[in-house]
Amino acid sequence: MTRAAAGTLTQRVVWALAGTVALFVTALALLAYLTFDQMEDDLVNDILNTEMDRLVQHARTSDEFLPRNGPRELGGSMRAWLSVDGQPPVGMPPELLSLENGLHLIEPGAYTWHVMVAETGRGKVYLLYDATDNEERVHDFGLIVLGVGAICVVGAYALSRRVAAVAVGPLLDLTDRLATWAPGSPDIAVTRDDEAGRLIEAFNRVQNQVDRSIAREREFAGNLSHEVRTPLAAIRSDSELMLLTQVLTPDQRQRLARVVDNVDDVIVSLESARAMARDQLRPPEAVDIAECMEDAWRGYAAQARLAELRFDNRISAGHVRTLDRYALLTVLRNLVRNAVEHAAPATLTASLDARGALELRDDGRGIAAGDLPFLFRRYYSGRMRDSGAGGSEETVRGLGLAIAKRVCDMQGWSLTVESSREGGARGTRFSLRFEPDAAANRAGAPI
Secondary structure: OOHHHHHHHHHHHHHHHHHHHHHHHHHHHHHHHHHHHHHHHHHHHHHHHHHHHHHHHHHHHOOOOOOOOOOEEOOOOEEEEEEOOOOOOOOOOHHHOOOOOEEEEEOOOOOOEEEEEEEOOOOEEEEEEEOHHHHHHHHHHHHHHHHHHHHHHHHHHHHHHHHHHHHHHHHHHHHHHHHOOOOOOOOOOOOOOOHHHHHHHHHHHHHHHHHHHHHHHHHHHHHHHHHHHHHHHHHHHHHHHHHHHOOOOHHHHHHHHHHHHHHHHHHHHHHHHHHHHHOOOOOOEEEEHHHHHHHHHHOOHHHHHHHOEEEEEOOOOOOEEEEOHHHHHHHHHHHHHHHHHHOOOEEEEEEEOOOOOEEEEEOOOOOOOOOHHHOOOOOOOEEEEOOOOOOOEEEEOOOHHHHHHHHHHHHOOEEEEEEEOOHHHOEEEEEEEOOOOHHHHHHOOOO
């Protein structure tokens, strides 16, 4: 995990805390605004009810209290009109004429009016309260609440960053220390008696187990290579001497040559296993791609004949690359073996594309599209349909392609696969792309 990835966890904590506070403050501010607005409306309505009761009582006892030729100013923002026999009073806004008895809220233009209409027995009384100033106060209150809420959110964000730093800080420190860890590194010192400390202790235990496993694997690979190479060298020497000095039938000569080839294959496998176990690269050397391809095919030529797999090497001699010959041979041998086991009967064609990538293409049964993403996975078990055997199916298991992919990853090469089971494009193509060979290019060697 990198610092950037760990920072994402910090930001999640910050945004979770700040978001919670922001949601709470927003809800509280909205509730305060709505409550204040409702309180203003209720206060105005109470004033209208009280004043209307007083007006009705005076209107019933005196005809002069409410003039018929204009409004009666009641102080502040209130005015009253008396309508007799349905005639509109002088100066009364026309928006009030159609109102029924009771309380009303109307908003003509930029104004906000609370209006109450009531019968007096002598006419209809219209009482208007201009609440425009009240609405402006409510608006100002909303702006104040919004500003206070914004300040609270900003403060919550700053506080959340502080809390996140305290909560996630130990994990970030541990991440930085683990980022530089490598097999064989000393244990990380445990300086905390909390969850982070216990995590370090658990990691130290896992690291020790990994180191022991790697040591056993390297020891086994070294011992195997040391113990097996000596008898293999003796077998190869004896076989070569017999080929040179003995009078042999063609069949005997072919079998001895096959023994020599198989010994070479075992040596290649040992070298590859030891290199992968130590995760170390061998010194590169000049390798003729066509010759290496022929060597890879030669080890499986007998099996290929039995499986009816034909080989067409279209790589011209002289295409030289500076690379690890054992690594390339390991990859090619596994690809050839895969074709023998799963593509035959077919023709396997080796070629170089315009960009120098090595291609192995067969016109066999192909691979199911659902299996392609998992083809290089160790012990992956898929289903391949045998188009030449009446639709029978066989289970595909193994390590060959996984080993080939692992070697390519170690060397910095790219190994990809394409396959189809339909039409003229039926078959499988493996493409092996090497890194640019600067040394070979400077020397003028062909690619």
